Amino acid sequence: MRGSPSPNQSHRSTMRRLRDDIIPRGRKLLRLLVLYAILLALCGFVLLPVSWMLTAALKPDSVPFYSIPPDWFPSEHFEWRNFETALLDPVRPFLRFTLNTLIIFGGNVVGTIFSCTLVAYAFARLRFRGSGFLFNVLIITMLIPWQSQMIPQFLLFLELGWYGTYLPLIVPSFAGNAFFIFLIRQYMRTFPRDLDEAAKIDGCSYFGIFRFIILPLCRPVLAVVVVFMFLGSWGDLLGPLIYLNNTDQFTIAIGLANFATRYSPNTNLLMAANLVMMIPPILVFFFAQEQLIGGIASVGLKG
Amino acid sequence: MERREERVAYLFLLPWLIGLVVFIIGPVIASLLISLTDWNLLTPPNWVGLKNYEKMFSDRDFYNSLRVTFRFVILSLPIYTVVGLSLALLLNQRIRGMYFFRTVLFMPSVIAGTAVAVLWSILLNPDVGVVNQVLQSIGIAHPPRWLASRDWAIPAVILMGLWGVGGGVIIYLAGLQNIPPHLYEAATIDGANPRQKFRFVTLPMLTPSIFFQLITGLVAAFQVFDVAYVLAGRGGTRASALQFYLLNVYEEGFQNGRFGYASALSWVLVVIATIVILITFRTSERWVYYESEEDRA
Numbered sequence: 001m002r003g004s005p006s007p008n009q010s011h012r013s014t015m016r017r018l019r020d021d022i023i024p025r026g027r028k029l030l031r032l033l034v035l036y037a038i039l040l041a042l043c044g045f046v047l048l049p050v051s052w053m054l055t056a057a058l059k060p061d062s063v064p065f066y067s068i069p070p071d072w073f074p075s076e077h078f079e080w081r082n083f084e085t086a087l088l089d090p091v092r093p094f095l096r097f098t099l100n101t102l103i104i105f106g107g108n109v110v111g112t113i114f115s116c117t118l119v120a121y122a123f124a125r126l127r128f129r130g131s132g133f134l135f136n137v138l139i140i141t142m143l144i145p146w147q148s149q150m151i152p153q154f155l156l157f158l159e160l161g162w163y164g165t166y167l168p169l170i171v172p173s174f175a176g177n178a179f180f181i182f183l184i185r186q187y188m189r190t191f192p193r194d195l196d197e198a199a200k201i202d203g204c205s206y207f208g209i210f211r212f213i214i215l216p217l218c219r220p221v222l223a224v225v226v227v228f229m230f231l232g233s234w235g236d237l238l239g240p241l242i243y244l245n246n247t248d249q250f251t252i253a254i255g256l257a258n259f260a261t262r263y264s265p266n267t268n269l270l271m272a273a274n275l276v277m278m279i280p281p282i283l284v285f286f287f288a289q290e291q292l293i294g295g296i297a298s299v300g301l302k303g
Numbered sequence: 304m305e306r307r308e309e310r311v312a313y314l315f316l317l318p319w320l321i322g323l324v325v326f327i328i329g330p331v332i333a334s335l336l337i338s339l340t341d342w343n344l345l346t347p348p349n350w351v352g353l354k355n356y357e358k359m360f361s362d363r364d365f366y367n368s369l370r371v372t373f374r375f376v377i378l379s380l381p382i383y384t385v386v387g388l389s390l391a392l393l394l395n396q397r398i399r400g401m402y403f404f405r406t407v408l409f410m411p412s413v414i415a416g417t418a419v420a421v422l423w424s425i426l427l428n429p430d431v432g433v434v435n436q437v438l439q440s441i442g443i444a445h446p447p448r449w450l451a452s453r454d455w456a457i458p459a460v461i462l463m464g465l466w467g468v469g470g471g472v473i474i475y476l477a478g479l480q481n482i483p484p485h486l487y488e489a490a491t492i493d494g495a496n497p498r499q500k501f502r503f504v505t506l507p508m509l510t511p512s513i514f515f516q517l518i519t520g521l522v523a524a525f526q527v528f529d530v531a532y533v534l535a536g537r538g539g540t541r542a543s544a545l546q547f548y549l550l551n552v553y554e555e556g557f558q559n560g561r562f563g564y565a566s567a568l569s570w571v572l573v574v575i576a577t578i579v580i581l582i583t584f585r586t587s588e589r590w591v592y593y594e595s596e597e598d599r600a
Contacts, residue, residue, distance in 0.1 A: 032398065035393070035396060035398060036398075038393065039393065039404045042390075042404075042407075042408060043404065043407045043408070045466070046407055046408060046410065046411055046466065047407060049422060049423075049426055049433070049466070052426070052433055053422055053425075056425075066428070066431035066432070068431065068436060069436060069440070070433045070436055070437075114318070115318040115319065115322075118315045118316075118317075118318060119315060119316055119318060119319040121315055122312045122313075122315035122316045123316075126308055126309075126311065126312040126315065127308055127309070127312070128308065128309040128312035128313065129309060131312070134316070137323070138319075141323070141327055143522065143580070144327065144331070144573075145522065145525065145526060145572065145573050145576055146526070147526065147549060147552060147569040147572055147573065148330070148331050148334055148569055148570065148573045149326065149327060149330035149331055149334065150334075150552075150556075150569065151330075151334055151337060151556055151562055151565055151566050151569065152329070152330035152331075152333035152334045152337060152566075153326060153330050154556075154557075155333075155337070155342075155562065156325075156329075156330070156333075158344075172322065172326050174318060174322075175318050175319060175321055175322020175323075175325070175326055176318055176319040176322055181319065206308070206311045206315075207311075210315070231413055231415075234415060235415030235416060235417065235418075235529070237415075237416070237417050237528065237529045237532060238528050238529070238532075238549075238553070241532070241553075241557075242553075242557055253415060253417045253529070256417050256418060256421060256533075257417050257421075257529075257532055257533050259421075260420075260421045260424070260533055261532075261533060267425065270421065270425075271422075271425070274418050274421045274422055277415060277417065277418040278414050278415075278418045278422075281413040281414055281415065282410060282413065282414065284413065285409070285410055285413045286406075289406065289409075292413070293409070293473050296470065296473045296474060296477075297473055297474065297476070297477030298477075
């Protein structure tokens with residue numbers, strides 16, 4: 001009977017198509033829809049607070065800050081002057097705070113690049129007794145919590161008369177940072193040894209090899225380091241809090257923390273100031289996304 | 304030639320070696336000595352022996368800050384690990400537009416803790432805040448009072464951390480993409496279903512990433528400061544519910560000027576953190592899987 005036409009046949013083939021084709025395809029589509037729904041919900045969780053904050057920052061003083069239901073998107077009020085006020089307010093000049101933060105960041109870039117590349121070069125490409133031991137010491141220092149050094153460091157800088165200056169926030173970077181040394185050393189190790197050997201035969205000194213051969217090749221990893229440093233300097237609260245005592249010298253993190261805790265602020269201005277603090281790292285993130293993600297990922301895999 | 308290379312090497316290491324002595328080893332020893340004195344900057348320090356350590360036993364702030372920190376560590380680490388892993392699996396799907404989703408979800412992880420805390424302290428306003436309005440609109444009549452409540456203050460901080468959980472996801476994602484495809488092919492040939500593939504291929508191969516995240520997460524959790532400073536700064540319920548350990552050290556040392564006592568407090572934290580981290584390392588031998596071990600065997 002099989003194969004011969006029967007009234008059941010078309011019904012059966014429909015069933016088969018349903019089982020083999022339509023249901024799996026529908027399931028796949030459903031799975032895709034669920035995936036997109038979850039992803040969009042998560043994006044909402046990330047983005048809606050930011051857009052609510054922008055809306056709130058653009059409200060004039062005369063309008064109630066909180067509304068029911070919430071204003072998620074800026075549609076009615078565009079008081080851009082709030083940003084001007086936040087940036088130039090004589091009590092809390094966030095523009096000044098931004099510049100101060102950038103000065104500290106700049107000092108740290110110079111110090112870190114100077115010291116970490118030199119040290120990383122020795123660990124990556126020179127042979128010396130005790131290199132294994134010293135490298136272990138380097139790794140261990142990464143795990144020592146900073147609190148165990150915080151108070152004596154403070155007392156040391158106080159003795160030196162550096163309290164109330166940027167020096168305590170910049171000078172230590174000239175002594176290298178274990179994490180960055182590690183990162184740069186891992187990168188330097190990937191270059192072929194022949195590079196150094198050939199240069200040595202040509203009469204190049206060790207410093208010459210470092211300066212003219214190795215260092216130029218390190219640009220990608222140094223970009224990663226600078227991005228990490230920016231995020232670190234920009235967000236650092238405890239360091240500036242301990243060492244700075246004058247409003248003129250404050251960094252953006254102290255300015256914002258004080259704004260939020262000490263005064264009873266106009267909340268719209270607080271949100272404007274908060275955006276001033278949030279936007280630069282976000283911009284850096286967008287422009288340096290590849291370096292940042294590559295950097296974090298490489299640390300995770302090697303660590 | 305050899306000796307010259309060695310001399311040069313130490314010359315290159317010099318900045319770090321100086322820093323090691325001046326900024327790390329020296330201070331670590333000094334802080335141990337300072338913790339045995341009553342140094343307050345105003346009067347010359349006196350040797351007080353272990354008195355600072357004894358004092359902790361009757362110090363309510365010490366107990367409270369320890370409790371707050373441990374509560375945070377115990378609650379946050381499992382949540383961050385599970386959410387981070389799930390998010391990584393989600394972002395590892397090959398579907399259109401994934402680059403966009405990744406970018407958005409990674410973004411908050413670069414925002415400084417201070418700014419995150421300021422934003423969320425406003426969003427979590429118990430009466431008129433956005434979060435509770437949303438919760439009420441989906442039928443939760445009495446949403447948590449978040450930072451105004453003793454019990455919900457730590458969960459509120461964890462929620463803020465979840466906003467930036469994408470940073471850790473990058474590590475998991477790199478781990479996922481590092482899993483050799485032939486393992487999955489072999490599993491398919493053996494007839495493994497997707498759940499078995501996750502359980503017996505993905506999860507074991509990710510344990511080094513999970514372990515790395517756990518250690519860095521522990522180190523960070525014992526050093527929470529920015530969020531605590533911003534949120535506990537105004538006193539009241541928050542000040543005690545969010546009195547993280549480092550905040551207490553900061554207040555004792557830099558606000559009350561008790562540098563001897565603050566040093567002792569720091570040492571206790573360092574010892575506790577070291578013990579917890581060592582225990583974690585110990586257990587890792589049992590559950591962290593390194594592929595290279597297989598090669599050696």
